[in-house]
Amino acid sequence: MEFFRNTxxxxxxxxxxxxxxxxxxxVLSIGSLIAHGGPHLSIDFTGGAELQVKIDPAPEIxxxxxxxxxxxxxxxxxxxxxxxxxxLIVLPRTEEEVLDAAQxxxxxxxxxxxxxxxxxxxxxxxGPKIGGELKTxxxxxxxxxxxxxxxxxxxxxVFRYGVAAIVALVHDVTLTLGIFSVLxxxxxxxxxxxxxxxIGYSLNDTIVVFDRIRENMKLRRKESYRQVINRSxxxxxxxxxxxxxxxxMVALSLYLFGGPVIHDFAFALVIGVLVGTYSSIFIASPILxxxxxxxxxxxxxxxxxx
Amino acid sequence: MxxxxxIRGVLVVVVLLLSVWGLLPTIRLxxxxxxDKEVARSDPERAEQLANLEEKAIxxxxxxxxxxxxxxxxxxxxxxxxxxRDALQRVREIVGNRVDxxxxxxxxxxxxxxxxxxxxxxxxxxxxxAKRLIGQTAQLEFRLVRPLEEYENAxxxxxxxxxxxxxxxxxxxxxxxxxxxxxxxxxxxSADEAEAAVAxxxxxENPFGELPSALDEDDALAGEPAAEMLREYxxxxxxxxxxQLQNYGTPLWVEERNVARVRRLVDEAVELRAMPRGTxxxxxxxxxxxxxxxxxxPLYLVSDSPSLTGDRLTDARTSPxxxxxxxxxxxxxxxRKGGRQFAKVTGxxxxxxxxxxxxxxxxxxxxxxGKIPTGSGTxxxxxxxxxxxxxxxxxxxxxxxxxxxIEEERTVGPxxxxxSIRQGVTAALFGLAIVVLFIIVxxxxxxxxxxxxxxxxxxILLAILAQFSLVLTLPGIAGIILTIGMAVxxxxxxxxxxxxxxxxxxxxxxxxxxxxxxxxxxxxxANVTTLIAAGILLWFGTGPILGFAVTLTIGxxxxxxxxxxxxxxxxxxxxxxxxxxxxxV
Numbered sequence: 109m110e111f112f113r114n115t116x117x118x119x120x121x122x123x124x125x126x127x128x129x130x131x132x133x134x135v136l137s138i139g140s141l142i143a144h145g146g147p148h149l150s151i152d153f154t155g156g157a158e159l160q161v162k163i164d165p166a167p168e169i170x171x172x173x174x175x176x177x178x179x180x181x182x183x184x185x186x187x188x189x190x191x192x193x194x195x196l197i198v199l200p201r202t203e204e205e206v207l208d209a210a211q212x213x214x215x216x217x218x219x220x221x222x223x224x225x226x227x228x229x230x231x232x233x234x235g236p237k238i239g240g241e242l243k244t245x246x247x248x249x250x251x252x253x254x255x256x257x258x259x260x261x262x263x264x265x266v267f268r269y270g271v272a273a274i275v276a277l278v279h280d281v282t283l284t285l286g287i288f289s290v291l292x293x294x295x296x297x298x299x300x301x302x303x304x305x306x307i308g309y310s311l312n313d314t315i316v317v318f319d320r321i322r323e324n325m326k327l328r329r330k331e332s333y334r335q336v337i338n339r340s341x342x343x344x345x346x347x348x349x350x351x352x353x354x355x356x357m358v359a360l361s362l363y364l365f366g367g368p369v370i371h372d373f374a375f376a377l378v379i380g381v382l383v384g385t386y387s388s389i390f391i392a393s394p395i396l397x398x399x400x401x402x403x404x405x406x407x408x409x410x411x412x413x414x
Numbered sequence: 415m416x417x418x419x420x421i422r423g424v425l426v427v428v429v430l431l432l433s434v435w436g437l438l439p440t441i442r443l444x445x446x447x448x449x450d451k452e453v454a455r456s457d458p459e460r461a462e463q464l465a466n467l468e469e470k471a472i473x474x475x476x477x478x479x480x481x482x483x484x485x486x487x488x489x490x491x492x493x494x495x496x497x498x499r500d501a502l503q504r505v506r507e508i509v510g511n512r513v514d515x516x517x518x519x520x521x522x523x524x525x526x527x528x529x530x531x532x533x534x535x536x537x538x539x540x541x542x543x544a545k546r547l548i549g550q551t552a553q554l555e556f557r558l559v560r561p562l563e564e565y566e567n568a569x570x571x572x573x574x575x576x577x578x579x580x581x582x583x584x585x586x587x588x589x590x591x592x593x594x595x596x597x598x599x600x601x602x603x604s605a606d607e608a609e610a611a612v613a614x615x616x617x618x619e620n621p622f623g624e625l626p627s628a629l630d631e632d633d634a635l636a637g638e639p640a641a642e643m644l645r646e647y648x649x650x651x652x653x654x655x656x657x658q659l660q661n662y663g664t665p666l667w668v669e670e671r672n673v674a675r676v677r678r679l680v681d682e683a684v685e686l687r688a689m690p691r692g693t694x695x696x697x698x699x700x701x702x703x704x705x706x707x708x709x710x711x712p713l714y715l716v717s718d719s720p721s722l723t724g725d726r727l728t729d730a731r732t733s734p735x736x737x738x739x740x741x742x743x744x745x746x747x748x749x750r751k752g753g754r755q756f757a758k759v760t761g762x763x764x765x766x767x768x769x770x771x772x773x774x775x776x777x778x779x780x781x782x783x784g785k786i787p788t789g790s791g792t793x794x795x796x797x798x799x800x801x802x803x804x805x806x807x808x809x810x811x812x813x814x815x816x817x818x819x820i821e822e823e824r825t826v827g828p829x830x831x832x833x834s835i836r837q838g839v840t841a842a843l844f845g846l847a848i849v850v851l852f853i854i855v856x857x858x859x860x861x862x863x864x865x866x867x868x869x870x871x872x873x874i875l876l877a878i879l880a881q882f883s884l885v886l887t888l889p890g891i892a893g894i895i896l897t898i899g900m901a902v903x904x905x906x907x908x909x910x911x912x913x914x915x916x917x918x919x920x921x922x923x924x925x926x927x928x929x930x931x932x933x934x935x936x937x938x939x940a941n942v943t944t945l946i947a948a949g950i951l952l953w954f955g956t957g958p959i960l961g962f963a964v965t966l967t968i969g970x971x972x973x974x975x976x977x978x979x980x981x982x983x984x985x986x987x988x989x990x991x992x993x994x995x996x997x998x999v
Contacts, residue, residue, distance in 0.1 A: 110856075110913075160830070210823065211542055229830040231541060235821040238485060249954035256946045264939060298889055301951055301959045305896065305966065308947030312900070312940040316907065319936040347903075347910045350856070354849045354906075355899035361845035362895050367837030369477075369830070370892055377896065 112346040119341045119389060120334050120397060126390035130279060137286020144289050150296035153243040155236035156200040157209035161217060162227040166193035175220025181213070190368030194229065201236070209233045230369070246300045250281070253307055265318055268399055273314045276392035280310045280383045287379055298373045306380030309355065313388035317344050321393065333400045337393050345389075352385040419986055426980045430870060436877035439470035472880045475887030475961055478835050480828030481536040482544060488529050489817040498528060504815045506531050511811035512547055530821070541825045543804065549820050551773045552808035554724030556759065557716040559663055559767035559779050560693050565715050568690050569650050569666075575688030576648040576679060649683070652676050653713060662702070662712050663767045663779030670701050670709035694718040699775045700795070714776045716769050721759040723813075726752025730809035732802040735794050742802035743794040746809060753789025761785035772805075838891035845895050846872075849902060857909055863984050864905040867976040871901045874972040875965065887961030897969030900944070904977030907940075908933045912985075922989045930982050937977060941970050 141147060151158050163172070172195060173186045181199065189196040197213055210231045218226050234242070254274055261270035281303055288295060320340040328336055359381055363374035446454075454460040476483055488505050490498040502525055509531060513521045522534040538544055560568075643651040652672050657665040668676045680695045689695075698712035726748045735741040748756055759768070760782050769779040770793055777793060797805065826834075850868065854861040875894060879886055912929035920928070948970060951963035 162829075210825075211545075227827065227829065228541070228825070229827045231823065231825040233820070233823040235487075235819070237487070238822045245954045249950050253947050253950045256950070257943055260943060260946060297959055298962070301889065301955070301962050304947045304951050305962075308944035309900070311943040311947075312903065315940045315943060316936055319939055323932075343914070347906050350906045350910075351900075351903040354852065354902040355896070357848050357852065358845035358895050358899035361848065362841045362892055365837055365841035365844055366892065366895075367834055367841075367888075369834060370888060373889070373892060 110346070111349060112342075115342045115345055117342060117345070118338060120338050120394060122390065123394040123397070126386075126394065130283075130387075130391060133286065134279065134282050137282050137289065140286055140289040144292070147285055147289060147295045148292055149243070150294040150299075151198065151200055151232065151234050151239070152297040153239050153246070153295070154201050155234050155239035156198065157213055157233040158199075158231070159197045159210055159213045159217070159228065160189055160194065160230035161197065161214070162191075162194050162229055163217070163221065164193060164225045164227075167221055167224065169195065172197075172217070172221070176213075176216050179216045179220060181216050184213070190371075194368075242297065246297070250300070250303060250307070253304055254278075257307070257311060261315070261318075265322060268396065269318050272392045272395040272399070273311055273318070275395055276314055276387040277307050277310055279387050279391055280306055280380065283383050284376060284379050288376070293372050293375070296372070298370065299376050302373050302376035302380065305377065306384055309380060310384030310387060313348055313352070313384055314392045316347065317341055317388055317393055320344050321396070333404075334397050337397050341389055341393055348385060348389065352381055356381045419983065419990075422979055422983050423987070426983050429874065429975070429980075433870075433874045433877035436881045437873065439467045440472045440876070440880050443467050443471045469883075470880060472876060473883060473885050474831075474835075475885045475890065476534060476536055476824070476831075477826045477888045478831045478838075478886065479536055480538070480826050480831040481534065482538045482541055483822075483824040484533040484535075484545070484548065484820055485526070485822035486531040486533065486549070487819050487821045488531070488814075489819070490529050493816075495528075501815045502529060502531070505818060508812050508814055509533060509548055512807065515807050515811060516544065516547060531818075537828065538825070539828070541823075543800075545820060545823065547804055547808065549818055550808060551814045551817060552724070552811070553773055553813040554727065554809055555720035555771050556722040556756075557696075557720050557769045557771060558759070558763060559769050560715040560717065561766070562657065562665060564690060564693065565655075565665060568693055568695075568715055569653070569655070571690060572649045572679070572683040572688050573647050575683055575686045577646065579682070579686055649676075649679050652679065654710065662698075663769065663776075663781075664698070664712045664714045666713040666715070667710040668697070668713050670711060673697065673711050676713070689718075692718055696769065696771055696774055696776050699772070699777050712776070714769055714779060716771070716776070721768070722748075722752060722755050724809060725813070726755070727809055727812075728752075730806040732799065732806050741794065742797045742799050743792050744797070744802050744806045744809065745790065745792050746806075747790040750789070753787075756789060756791070757785055757787045834888045838888055838895075842891060842895050842898070846898050849898055853902060853905075859988075860909050860912070860985070863981050863988075864902060864909065866984065867905055867973075867981045868898060868901055870980060871897065871969065871972045871976045874975070875968050878968050878972070879965070884964055885961060886965070889959060890961035890965045893962045893965030893969060896966065897973065901969065901973035901976065904933075904937045904941070904973055905981055907937055908977065908981065926982075926985050926989050930978075930985075934978055937974070941974055945970055 167175075169186055169188060173184075176184050176186065176197070183200065185196075185198040185200070187196050187198075188194070197217065199209060199213055210233045214226070214228060214231075218224075254277060257277070258270040258274050261273050284303065284306060285295075288299070293299075317340060320343055321337055324331075324336045324340050324343075328339070331339065356378065359374060359377040362370065363378055366374050451464060454464045486505070486509070488498075488501055490501060493501060506523055506525055510521075510523050513523060513533065513535065516535075518535045518538055520536055522532070524532050526532050533548060535544060652668065653676060654667040654669070655665055656667055659665060659667065677697070683689055684694065693715050694717075696714045696716050698714065701709050701711050703709050728747050728749045730744055730746040732742050732744055735743045761784075763782050764784055765782065767779045767781050769776045771777060777795060793805070846868070850865050853864050853868075857864060872894065875897065878884070879890075908929055911933040912925050915925035915928050915932075916922070918925075945967065948963055948967040951959060952967060955963045
């Protein structure tokens with residue numbers, strides 16, 4: 109079986125469309141992020157408490173919310189979690205001592221629903237200090253990853269390739285952040301882990317294409333830069349699609365069967381695989397062409413003056 | 415067969431055998447039912463075997479087996495670097511003592527940086543109790559209660575100082591009320607009777623005197639004081655002076671809803687140096703309910719230095735309270751020096767009250783009836799058996815040298831852990847099945863080689879986890895699943911390359927050869943970048959993320975081996991025969 113044999117799809121032709129599409133999506137993402145006042149950070153970064161409880165008999169979610177509000181716990185978010193009788197209760201930015209925060213929530217749940225049994229499935233509290241530290245660590249880790257990768261690619265290829273790869277990466281992470289923002293999903297520690305994985309994965313794809321471009325540059329000196337790049341993408345297409353498919357399959361499997369605790373994490377991976385594949389074909393390589401052709405054009409324009 | 419191929423072939427077989435061997439304990443453990451384990455544990459010899467097996471098997475993270483992860487931060491304000499280091503070690507030791515007595519198997523207690531301690535308690539059920547036990551300073555002190563006349567003096571001086579400083583704790587706002595309620599949950603837990611039972615050693619006075627039946631309702635006990643009163647008497651308008659309640663050891667009381675505010679005023683007074691020399695205020699631990707809904711906390715004026723501290727304790731045991739059999743008490747004994755000090759204090763102050771306070775809150779303040787020479791005493795209260803045991807445990811393990819805050823807590827209940835394992839395994843098996851199916855359909859014979867590489871990859875990954883005692887977490891399982899998808903990549907690169915080379919009508923052997931030669935560089939380049947990302951996760955990763963980074967890193971390394979060495983050996987052997995002209999790629 110073979111999906112692609114000797115394809116001659118003119119990807120470079122789609123470059124303009126892809127750039128416009130990506131620019132629009134990025135503007136939308138940034139717009140959504142601004143409208144929401146930045147990414148929706150979880151208690152991992154803001155500090156706060158989170159309580160996952162199973163309640164028997166299961167109350168209506170509105171009933172649970174109302175009972176918590178009646179007890180003066182305003183600003184508490186309540187949501188279904190995986191099953192009808194399971195809830196996630198989040199108390200962001202708590203001023204309480206962490207020792208008490210989750211307990212205050214639990215007491216309030218128990219008091220608000222007399223006669224129900226409440227099973228604590230998971231309980232997390234993060235103090236504002238550690239939250240701040242985790243935030244810094246998350247930011248610097250993403251930055252460090254980007255930097256090291258540019259460095260590596262610049263050494264293995266040339267600087268131009270490194271920049272193209274980074275633009276693709278920033279594109280991927282921005283879009284994923286944007287989708288999370290539009291859907292109002294939380295950015296937690298594990299989502300940052302997913303982002304770093306997306307970075308690694310998306311790059312994996314990009315590098316395979318770059319590698320082929322470099323190889324073809326030597327082999328096909330008569331073809332134009334644009335043609336070589338187009339040929340390289342076509343030659344790698346089968347592999348790109350295949351690997352993306354298998355990775356997508358496992359990410360989807362994680363999303364569907366992995367359970368509510370890693371649901372958002374798996375979702376980030378699914379989005380990342382899709383966006384990463386798209387960007388390595390339609391963003392990273394075309395940037396090389398654009399950069400190269402502009403430079404050549406500049407040189408041509410500069411020549412008559414000399 | 416050429417030499418290089420033979421060496422690589424042996425390497426592949428050895429790695430595979432080692433990996434399977436490394437996984438045997440995990441497999442044997444997984445095959446044992448819960449009852450089998452229970453039976454094994456009761457037999458000393460088999461219990462040791464089982465422990466040995468568990469040691470060598472893959473360890474499950476707290477999120478899979480249930481448990482608690484805590485980050486404690488110690489208060490090092492005013493300490494030098496050396497003192498802080500000592501304090502950190504002391505706290506670690508004492509927390510270790512407490513955890514040991516708590517009966518958790520395989521706890522992990524480590525220091526982190528200069529002021530933090532990470533505590534991991536696997537399989538723990540009662541999170542609240544554990545937090546109370548670990549975070550409590552548990553500084554036991556005996557302090558003399560100041561005589562009645564000093565109270566008035568102290569209240570007047572505090573009033574004056576606060577008035578001069580212009581500090582008036584105004585009318586409550588709702589958020590403040592919430593904060594108060596949260597802070598005081600420990601104190602007013604079950605107090606609905608007026609019985610703060612107290613006794614020190616054999617000389618205990620019975621504190622259960624009848625309350626004066628008619629508290630003057632119009633007195634200071636009445637609701638919110640007027641603004642003018644607050645300005646004029648910022649402190650005394652918030653407290654209630656009831657000398658007839660002396661039975662409790664103090665004439666001063668504070669309404670429950672005012673406790674947090676008065677606490678701030680008291681702190682402010684200390685700051686302003688308004689307290690009479692040698693005295694300080696301490697709240698009582700429990701709330702007393704008077705006349706239906708009047709909930710009051712006693713406020714004691716005690717000496718500012720303790721007559722004796724818990725350091726001198728040698729033992730603490732629980733026993734039922736002889737007077738109230740439903741209640742439990744804690745009996746403690748002091749070392750020789752402590753016993754002498756105790757005898758002196760009690761002998762010198764017959765008739766005065768001695769407050770027993772824990773972490774700055776008065777548990778009880780019995781009257782000293784006479785000299786206590788035995789070096790032992792009793793703390794009574796409305797303790798349940800569990801509460802009394804916990805208090806005894808804390809006293810035995812010793813007080814923390816400084817305040818400790820729980821900065822981060824992550825607890826997973828065992829039922830969620832079991833669900834996570836089930837869901838993780840389902841997702842892994844489903845992901846594996848669908849990828850295997852897809853690859854075999856797509857590549858045929860070469861697909862089988864890829865699948866073999868994939869399965870080997872997972873075996874190696876799990877074996878390394880077991881061998882190096884790494885912990886498998888739910889994100890770790892996610893990392894394995896992701897590895898399944900990504901490990902295919904290296905093989906796909908090779909297979910695609912071989913297909914291309916075959917199209918150039920090379921012989922099968924040549925195609926395999928140049929396929930690997932060309933693909934290897936790409937594979938390494940591509941994986942190094944993912945390794946960079948995984949490496950950064952390892953560096954920055956805390957708790958759960960670390961598990962993901964670990965499996966991802968090992969998975970990538972293992973996939974390099976299986977794709978570049980193992981699959982290649984298999985392919986070369988398959989195409990070794992001369993004249994073998996067809997390969998199913």
